[in-house]
Amino acid sequence: MSSPISVLLINGPNLNLLGTREPHIYGYETLQNVVDNAEKIAKEQDAVFTAFQSSHEGAIVDRIHQAKKDGVDGIVINPGAYTHTSVAIRDALLGVEIPFIELHVSNPHTREEFRHKSFLVDKAVAVIAGFGTKGYEYAILHVCTQFKKRQQ
Numbered sequence: 588m589s590s591p592i593s594v595l596l597i598n599g600p601n602l603n604l605l606g607t608r609e610p611h612i613y614g615y616e617t618l619q620n621v622v623d624n625a626e627k628i629a630k631e632q633d634a635v636f637t638a639f640q641s642s643h644e645g646a647i648v649d650r651i652h653q654a655k656k657d658g659v660d661g662i663v664i665n666p667g668a669y670t671h672t673s674v675a676i677r678d679a680l681l682g683v684e685i686p687f688i689e690l691h692v693s694n695p696h697t698r699e700e701f702r703h704k705s706f707l708v709d710k711a712v713a714v715i716a717g718f719g720t721k722g723y724e725y726a727i728l729h730v731c732t733q734f735k736k737r738q739q
């Protein structure tokens with residue numbers, strides 16, 4: 588029997604405040620809820636699931652490096668504001684060669700101009716934006732069902 592797909596969910600800065608942060612934009616669901624739902628969906632698909640949140644760019648870079656050592660097959664990442672600024676996170680994702688989905692709770696393209704630029708979008712397998720926290724469920728299910736086990 589082949590080993591299960593392994594998926595890592597990364598949330599960047601301020602996403603720990605989901606549920607209370609600008610709820611008219613991000614809704615009322617907490618990050619804990621989002622992660623619990625994502626884990627449930629992954630488990631239903633017999634996938635291995637891990638989640639990580641940090642508001643620090645370097646910590647996110649380090650976690651992406653660790654993902655390669657751990658044999659992660661796919662990453663779902665909501666980079667928060669680092670979407671619009673971080674060459675380091677882009678380079679980390681490219682460096683580990685793990686396919687990833689870029690995810691946003693809101694649709695940044697309907698918001699301020701500075702949110703229209705993404706340093707990841709041209710390298711992402713897919714982008715999910717504007718579905719609220721439901722987007723996490725779609726992204727995790729997609730990785731678990733459509734991504735292939737990587738050759739180690």
Ligand SMILES: O=C1C[C@@](O)(C(=O)O)C[C@@H](O)[C@@H]1O
Pocket residue numbers: 600601602665666667668669670690691692693694695702
């Ligand atoms: O922190 C965030 C959250 C976000 O990534 C989203 O999920 O909609 C959109 C970003 O522009 C913002 O900085």
